[in-house]
Amino acid sequence: MIRKKKYVCTPLFSSHGFTLLETIMTLTVLSILLSFCLPILKLYDSPAYTEEMSAFQYFTFIQDELNTSKAWTVKNEELLITDPENRLIKISKYNQDIRRQVNGTGHELLLQQIISHSFIKEENQLIIRLSFEEGRVYEKVVYFPKE
Template sequence: MLKTSQKRDVYFNSNTPAFTLLETILSITIVLSISSLIPLFFQCYNKTIQLSNLDQTMEWQLFLIQARLELEKGSDLRLDENKLSFQKDGNQITYSKYNDILRRQVNAKGHEPLLTKIKDWKIIQKEKQLIMTVKFSDDSSFTTKFPSSETKVSK
């Protein structure tokens, strides 16, 4: 039997681009660096959500301070379907829901937003108290009570 040797010529062209071990290590390092930052992005996102809730709580607290001061000096309180009206310094003050805000009007004029992003607002009288419940668009709700001696309820 004759053995024929097949000789293959293999040529290496040094001008062709190749993906070396050094480039592989470098690309893996970049991918790992970027992926290690992902938990930090989530942490920043959670912090932002917490701060937005803090803003809503602060808005609610400022509203309570203003409403308590006005209601203490107010007289002739009237409750009409989701509207609170009272007299203060000869002016008719009205709190009512308008679209997604709770607004304040003086003598049925103006538009002063007191609370924003409101889904629902209810105010009822119970045992010489006004009970106000506000539900915000993120489904959080706050309830407060104001002392009231002379309230007229109209429906």
């Protein structure tokens, strides 16, 4: 007569199905992987947010430049600013980018993937309009006190 040995522990892999330990381990690994994947997918799926933040940062940069300037004017869709050190700062569209030049030199990129860009000077305000490749249009009005 052949006797079968009785095991105190059941084998990890069974031909009859999954054990409770295998199921718990699988769920633990999946939950850890999903906790890392979901934030990455949210970052990937939000180009409008980054575009909006880029436009807001650009508007803030222009307003800071104008607030610290001695004089400014708009000429041929370019913003010309004279800073306190008497340097001429030109902000203009170059291909699909917006760049900043100081005294006609340099090529500091401020924005990319721009379709159209305009500066409109009125009495005591400057209107800035941006159109991105995605089709979104942003506008900012910078007010100045009347002199």
